[in-house]
Amino acid sequence: MTSKVVEKYNQLLEFLNHQEKYREQFIKSIKDGLFDFSIILIWKTFILFAYEKIYQIAHQIGDNVFLQKWESKFDKKPKNYKKENIYWCNEEHDGENKIIQFLGVIYKIDSNFIKQLNILKNKRDIAAHVSELEFTEEDVDNYLFEMLRVIEKLQNCHAEEYWKNFSAEDIGKLMKLLPSSQDLETFIENLIDSLAQASTFRTAEDYEKRILQLKSYLTENQIAKILEIVFDNPYSINQVLEAGGTRSFLRQLYDLKKVDKKRWTRFAEKLIKYYSNQEKPLAFYNWLFKELGMPTYEELDVRDIPF
Secondary structure, eight states: OHHHHHHHHHHHHTTOSOTTTTHHHHHHHHHTTOHHHHHHHHHHHHHHHHHHHHHHHHHHHOHHHHHHHHHHHHSSOOTTOOTTOTTGGGGSTTHHHHHHHHHHHHHTOOHHHHHHHHHHHHHHHHHHSOOSOOOOHHHHHHHHHHHHHHHHHHHHHHIIIIITTOOOSSHHHHHHTOOOHHHHHHHHHHHHHHHHTOOSHHHHHHHHHHHHHTGGGOOHHHHHHHHHHTTOOOSSSOTTTTSTTHHHHHHHHHHTOOSOHHHHHHHHHHHHHHHTTOHHHHHHTHHHHHHTTOOOGGGOOGGGOOO
């Protein structure tokens, strides 16, 4: 089971920006059979996740609104609040209980979910203090399963409340928010969806530039999705395919080498169908046709293509 437990913990870390903070300790704790300590580390990982989300929210909604949310639950400002320090919550009296309550406020979580979080905290408390109960690897696996469900729920709430309408003119601003892999996936998916619906050439190029600023984080599935949605623009003149920067954009996606050639071949076939006998755009994609071992524009007889 050991490898499966570590794999689940790695899944948990995808929801954090500081992914390496506890990884080695957790792997060692499992390897050495220190399962009580494993439980403690999983809880610490959750708290770090909560700190990062609170940090993001404070930066996105601003100090005044953030502190009003905090005060509405706790009747006073946090004593040690420093927006630039993600660990400020750690210095608050009864910090972890406040964190759980505050998550309920900012994500509008119902009492049953808060109760589930408190159950997980109680198990951590048992692991951290002298007790007759000693945890097994199976207990760690079950604890991880429950924690993953909790964090996935919170991540979905966070994406819906704080990422859905977040528009970063400067991608640098996004990176200062300590995004996790899951945050970046959500943000990139929103950019791709917005690109598909672009109403002008300029808008399409703008979304393409933003996506390229994050190209090192693009996944195979996201690139494959782009290759599909560029044909789905709802306007009579396709604002994506006809935008001036799109051809360069697509070439840069190809150069990432993250998507197999079968997908690119299907894309190329759809290009030929879309442009029919338009010389200039098809001739531009000769580089792609050559890469895929397909006839170049000059060699194509588009009238005979069986579409």
